[in-house]
Amino acid sequence: MQYLQSSGKVLTKKNINQNLVEMQYAVRGLVPITAERIQKEILNGDTSKPFKEVLYCNIGNPHSVGQKPITFYREVLALVDCPMLLEREGVEKLFKPDVIKRAKELIGLIKGGTGAYSHSQGIEGIRKHVAEFIKGRDGHPAQVGDIFLTNGASSGIQMILTTIIAEPTDAILVPLPQYPIYSALIKLLNGTQVGYSLDESKGWALNIDELMEKIREARVQGAKPKALVLINPGNPVGNCLSYDNLVDLVKLCKAEGLVLLADEVYQENIYADRPFVSLKKVVRDLGPEFSGFEFVSFHSTSKGIIGECGRRGGYMELCGFDPEVQAQIYKLASSGLCSNIDGQVMVDLMIRPPLPGDESYEDFTRERSAIFDSLKRKSIFLHESLNEIAGVSCQPLKGAMYAFPKLDLPPKAIAAAEGAKHAPDTFYALSLLENTGICAVPGSGFDGPNHIRLTFLPAEDKLKTAMSHFRRHHEMFVKKYS
């Protein structure tokens, strides 16, 4: 019986959910945890480190590294959460007319206010706006009933994978490198992960033939590929897929009977000339033959220019799903009651910015452009300065918020890593952290070994200093192990 466990505990690492035990999630793994410890030591007066603070480049969390929230969003949110203010004398002194107007409009949409549970799919009026946003973006209609407002993209991804994975042989194709929420959830749900490589030498392009081969291999090995994950713009690799690449992918998925799961949370983070094209547009452009094709698009308030991570706002659009299956997904959403309402409000704000003529338009545009322009400058700077370092190579950063440079590590370093029981890139990231205070995530955590992922979110001056430290550390590291 349980209480005879040697540890004297009912629950031990041996008898709990082994899928959870085996699950890995690197974004908050060993390196960031070590960074937290070091930061605490510094705050407690430890002066032994060659740096004064940890520079967190491990997670796409813009506000935590100094990016300011956009004023308009927060003003409207404040009034929606605290409608009592609208009755008070002096409110028009603190808030612009369009802010008050927008807040009243949202309050009208939210039955019971932000303190009430909403419909399990989210507030209908906000889903209607999402549908209009999608139509405006793609030139193809969207249905309110197909939109689910979610706690960030993560909870939507979890709902969909929970629905799809029925048995251990059910396989999900994920890009390599990938964002670890996919590998983590596939493991937790006891499914099979099948990786397909992105071609680094071609700017992390998607290779359809290689993908086809992986699907065939998986079937030969007894797996049942059911869905394919697409991350566009790419995380961690920062690529942005071409229209033709997407068309080929859709045709392949239809022919092979795969549901396409499109992680499009970085759709506003485009720094190259190539524009973002949504999966929805590509599929609908293909016409009636593809009208029944099953796919999901995930979006979030956490990324883009607004970076409202703490809101945990997001949505997913389901297309082509069997109504019986969609009803099951609705039931799953219902069992969690609903996503947080402030997150739903932020989704509405994200897709309906102030318009020319609105009192907030100028400030909003200035704040937004300042953030975007800085991100673009930093993407270029990081790409260039990484490629200037011997033994480091980085593909062009077309989108998202990350650089994913390749590291040529000397054999002695790889041996030393083995000795320390670390993957070489983890060994490198720990050395980088200890010597420079830069917190990066090892590529192996993204199924992209011998790389590291660096966000380019910190302020430009900090990033410039950091890169000179990075360069010095890399040269020192290579020298030490040569």
Next chain:
Amino acid sequence: MQYLQSSGKVLTKKNINQNLVEMQYAVRGLVPITAERIQKEILNGDTSKPFKEVLYCNIGNPHSVGQKPITFYREVLALVDCPMLLEREGVEKLFKPDVIKRAKELIGLIKGGTGAYSHSQGIEGIRKHVAEFIKGRDGHPAQVGDIFLTNGASSGIQMILTTIIAEPTDAILVPLPQYPIYSALIKLLNGTQVGYSLDESKGWALNIDELMEKIREARVQGAKPKALVLINPGNPVGNCLSYDNLVDLVKLCKAEGLVLLADEVYQENIYADRPFVSLKKVVRDLGPEFSGFEFVSFHSTSKGIIGECGRRGGYMELCGFDPEVQAQIYKLASSGLCSNIDGQVMVDLMIRPPLPGDESYEDFTRERSAIFDSLKRKSIFLHESLNEIAGVSCQPLKGAMYAFPKLDLPPKAIAAAEGAKHAPDTFYALSLLENTGICAVPGSGFDGPNHIRLTFLPAEDKLKTAMSHFRRHHEMFVKKYS
């Protein structure tokens, strides 16, 4: 291959996660969905119904049925989300000094503001306050590292059950009647649910001998009981367990090697003389012998007097867990990044009300008392008026927000229900809805057949009218099927 499915769909009800397909969640099931349809028809001009609006008594969602948010909470939240206001002229005209002071204090605790992801367990400063709250409530210390801030209680419950259930024979004991999130998640996670009955004739008391018997039976049948769910104050039954009852339960769980999961989200909803006693206090009062006993307490901002459901705020405290196991739960929390920050802020506000002398104290106390006094009056009114109806009996409503009356249904009604392929109580609830507009949840959805669950959240005048309609409907229903 998938694309050969008869429906032409990759995903069909037959090939998706069958645990999800079998999962049931009644709180937003057939009756509420029918109610939504009817309400829409009425709004679209349908006058055929004998009522002008649906009265939602199906879900503990206070603000959706007219309960006003407490001003102090919303004022602080507005400033924390929109700190720019603090710099503006006239802010002190709109906000009281203690509101501004509290907002600045919270802003100081939240690195990066409410738009940044927090630590995966939640903001440390807020967890520190939660630990102080628990110590103040129980007279026993709590550890910051044992507190997890969650998206409502639901996500905490999901994390814990995901950790515990390792194989289909792993059993979770749940009270009968129960709140369906437990049955739903146990099914979704492919575990075994073992019910233990609460004794309706004794005010839904917990019967230790019957519980012991159920554990033995489960083991005989090859199940491995690992945890026991306790809902106190009770949902849906509205009971409140005695100190001695809790002591006996803890001793039993320790002896039998069961982790105790205490759903204590209604701890402030106490209307009888018997006070709420937390599981934590009971366990710690038992002394060092029980210091290693494993249990979890769940709390939420959604219930209590504040009813901030839409915030999706909550916390769980883990006690006695093996550090290795707790590390796995931390990893699981990390894979969801963090709970929404406004929900975390609301947890802090819930546990730290304004104090005597604070400028907001009087208004806060008045608003809070008005809500509590009304809930208490309604609990007494509902209990009495239900018991006045022949064929309906309701136990005293000591806590929570629900009445769970027993219905003596005539054999002909049961036959008619069978004919309609509904459980008798579902059949009854649908008739109640169609004839009175009252939306209640069938007891079978809570594993409490031949009952219905009614919230007493609607305004007192509406509830009074509703009960006269309820009485008339019941008499009509009994007559019709006699």
